[in-house]
Amino acid sequence: MNFMKWRWLYFLISLLVIVPGFISLIIFGLKPAIDFTGGSLLEINFIEITENQELSVASLEESLDEVYELSSIQQSGENRVVLKGKHITNDLKNQALTILTDEYGEIIEERFEAVGPSLGKELLAKTLTGVIIAASLIMIYVWIQFSELKYGVSAILAMFHDSLILLGIFSLLGYFYGIEVDMLFVTALLTTLSFSVHDTIVVYDRIRELRGKYPRYSLVSLVNTAVTETLSRSINNSVTIIIMLAALAALGGDTIRWFAVALLIGAITGTYSSTFTAAPLLLLWEDVADKLRHRRKNKK
């Protein structure tokens, strides 16, 4: 099948998905969790609360006014609430707990996290380093394996395509639904890199094999044949990963729900980009290289 005839369409689809997220990234940015900004999180189970007592944002804010500067309050279960706010020490947290006990009866402190502001910045730096190292390793590997720079660069571009989509979607999710980006998101981002390149390599591998078999074929027909031959494998394999991740996202509980969603997005865009970004990029590279060659000839 002549998949590559419509390669501009694939780039257009990618753009349509990337652009809204990218704009959102620039305007709204991501909503960082306390892992990155520093701050605190306190999850409390009000076990003695009576029906006529109201657990509202206003009432909690009022009670804790003196000790704990809150930035958000979320319900996490029946009578269970997650408070988020400025970084507080254990002592201040204890004061806050005492106040809440006085007001609402016995409570259970389910979870408490306090991260100093300096650690947040450090994590950001470490994340970037991790992404750069992983991406460079993969590019060098692909370059060596396929002995042409264009394969390495195209694989990396497809990886950035996937990362941008993931970041963009989480920027939108953060803006509209308050979904935060935490350490696990970073992990998902790095895993997306490997998803992306995993499928890309399968396609490139097929191109390499065909190139050996039919050295006279043009790159376009090689890419076309390779994509046709690997597409069903690509889709079938993604379906199994998507099944697992969708089950986790839907039923896996709050702690890893958004982690699973991030991985899910990564798996889907990783599959798409291998066939519809990484492969056509090879052709684009070739086109551009051809034009440059022509221009040089004409000058002479």
Place this chain on the structure above:
Amino acid sequence: MRNKTIRVFLLIALLTTVSLYIALPKKISLNFKLFNQQVEQEIEIPPLDVTILGRRIQKDFELKKGLDIQGGIEVVLRADMGEIADEDRETAIESAREVILRRVDLFGINEPTVTTSKTTNEYRLLVDLPGVSDPNQALQLVGTTAQLDFRLQNPELATAEATSSAIAFFNQFEMTELTGKQLKRALVQFDPQTNEPVIALEFDEEGREIFAAITQENVGEVLAIFLDSYPLAMPRINTPILDGRAVMTGGFDLEGAKQTAIQLNAGALPIPIEIIEQRQLGASLGQEAVEKSVRAGLIGIGLVMVFMIMLYGWKGLIADLALIIYGVLTVAIYKVLGVTLTLPGIAGMLLTIGMAVDANILIFERMKEELRLGKAWKRAMELGFGRAWDSIKDANVATIMTALVLINPLDFNFLNTSGMVRGFGLTLLIGVLISLFTGVVVTRTFMRLFLRDTSYKKNMRSKSK
């Protein structure tokens, strides 16, 4: 060829049996209905306890659970090295680590881990206290600076009662003016005559004077050294020491001497520590999350298996069998290597289950192609495995590299050191490696043994029509 296949098959069967034994929990409760009869039974699997060649091997395998599953407290402390000379910093942080370990051990916390880390400009201590539910007590234990002081034993109070009653024991010691502040450092040395390890103490100017005064007045008495109000050593003063250099002899083996010196240094080089990160979780939340994840995982696995059978029929069934073996091997490896299971780790494991069938899909699709080209079934199968291997290998190398960046095995301080991220990376790595084995070796062996060409007969039949 066939003999070799059977040998590999037996090897796989053996490996799976051993792994199954390791992977299964110690107790399995059965509770189901069979022919209208309620069956309730508990199967107990005996722990490994065998004697091979005169050596007794005893081990029971348990899955280690991370803090986010079993609950507990994780604290990151920053050590303030402002007052400590550059060359003493490594010793100081090591001592601080030792002191915290000693405190949590005395307190009776199971399997605490305390690790040190150095970033570009900071020394840190990472303390994990699994199962601890009272954060206030825990922070008291880890968050205070070590206090070292020297106390003289009052001979009149050193009675029989002092050995039996704790209060009387502590009462027999009287504080002196000498504390860890005046101690410059402690070192392990060797006595030139007996070659036994001894501990050398070096005091500063002020300490030299106080120490000289104490030792002159109390020859023959015990000058005990207390760390955090617990006795660390009880040396007797043999002669007055005027130069501020004392040597403690007797009763140390090398390990003990090293340990004591490290603890003395904690007092000599006290570093103020500050809590910069604290994470605590009650056990119930983690348990709930695990149950949900496992249920989600089982549903996911079930769906993947059905999907494989729908797509590939008998071959799919064999892939599913390989997938089950994959699961058993994975859990067994976690237990043997002592992988700490965290929630992201579980997610990583489930993710690799989705990825584990990838090798099979690659191979089966390749087989279809070869069949389409008119190759005989047997030949197509072998070609499928052979040709798909290149893609499988190349594609998985990329995942392995990413997993290694996440695990950060060389402890680079410019990369992540968070337990959660590492846990995920480790499960990803183990998953990829095992799936290469089950996806390629196991599946191939099973297919060679159990699957015959069924399409051949069908083809003949359709042709004869």
